[in-house]
Amino acid sequence: MQTVLNLLEMEPIRFFISFGAILFLVLNLAAILTMAERKTAGYIQLRYGPNRVGPRGLLQPAADVFKLFTKENVSPGRADLWIFLGAPIAMFIPAAAVWMVIPFAPNAVVANLNIGILFFVAVTSIGALGVIMAGYGSHSTFSLLGALRGAAQMISYEVPLILSLLGVIMLTGSLSFVDVVNSQGPNFWGWYFLPQLPMALTFYIAGLAEVKRVPFDLPEGESEIVGGFMVEYSGMTWALIQASEFASMGLMASINVTLFFGGWQPPLEFLDLGNFNWIWFGLKTALIMFTFQWIRWSVPRLRMDQLMDLGWKILVPITLVWLFVTAGAMLVF
Amino acid sequence: MIVAFAFLAGMTLVSAMGVVISRNVVHSALFMSGSFLGVAGFFVMLNAPALAAFQVLIYVGAVTVVILFGIMFTQKPQVRRFRTILNAQRWAGFFVAAGVGAFLAFILSIQNWGATSSGNGTRGVAAFARNLLGVTQGSEIFTLLFEVASVLLLVAVVAAIVVSRRKTGEGVDRGVEE
Known part of the structure; x- marks a missing residue:
């Protein structure tokens, strides 16, 4: 037994096993989140949501996956096939790979x-x-419009996103997520969301825009450009795009938790669970993901000019001001 | 290690060939991102992960995306084949490329590589930052260059605002009617 455990801890084997575990987690997270999304929508709109498959509709994701696997993969006749089929992969791999650096519990991180x-x-x-790639490869006007909106939005909101990370980096003095979590205390008043409140809010909003969720879902824009960059996809390619959307939504929530809400640290010191602190991480991440879904079913979509105003004229100045405040506070204290 | 090197070299070179050969500007730009990713992989192999991350962030995540963005805004999206306009210079281009290749091969072959190994470079981000910002008793020229670069970027941002600003009286166009 001990030799087996030692073997599993050897470097390439440990990495591949834990990476496989991450991939398993990400794919299942995507499936579960589609379910949670529809259930949340149901309860917010005073109806039940999916409740036919399994007890209280809990097996709905399995049915969805089965349906999508058996569905034909249609591509438009004049599509740029390599780009068209490569786009879902180019969206999913980044969303899944970043999970490697998230610390789930003390010592539980794939690559520190x-x-x-x-x-x-x-x-x-x-x-x-x-x-x-998705927008161009589909050879459709709606897709191209969605892709242009998406590119503009993601480039613009990367600026406040990165700037809002700088406060935490300055306080920690490290770029490692493990160090960031370790430097936040085991009580909730030691977490960074208190001294970095404007940064935390900016990161939350910019993250929401970065993963293209309501109220920033202009690239998808169901009611105006019917589905934006993913309008031509069907079957498993569509499922992969959805999976990468949900994976990056979960990723943004978990990064939120890691940077500003203490990662796996318990909210109060006596609630420390040792190696089982991943329960705290999971609970906090689930709470943030729920707020994402709550916002989705409560807020209307922004206009393009409002989107750009919010990003460049409000979020960027807030982060710059708070950067100076943080630097000044660190200089004084 | 050798397998990784061969894979990255193949990826970089094949993508670079693709940039030149492909008849479609969008394909060229996407091949270019593949080539940049291969170079980022080389930085990882040389124990410079920070450089690799910057390579991905700036070249793949920003430069390529902005190039694609520009292509899509300036060309009619209905036109499938964006003909490249530089084909008339193919022989001149061939000779320049062959000359540069021969020169680089010559330089690389006379260099004695014995003392250099991948482990001798700056390893950590911290050491890199200290060198860049001149915190230790190193040369402070890098700090000066760093500051000059940031001033240059600031000037570029201000200039972009000045160039793109509408003159007063042209009407308030907020882009709503798009």
């Missing part, structure tokens, strides 16, 4: 990169490429 935050920023920026 010393540039973890930089890695997150760099790899999520590839996602915009996937959106453009």
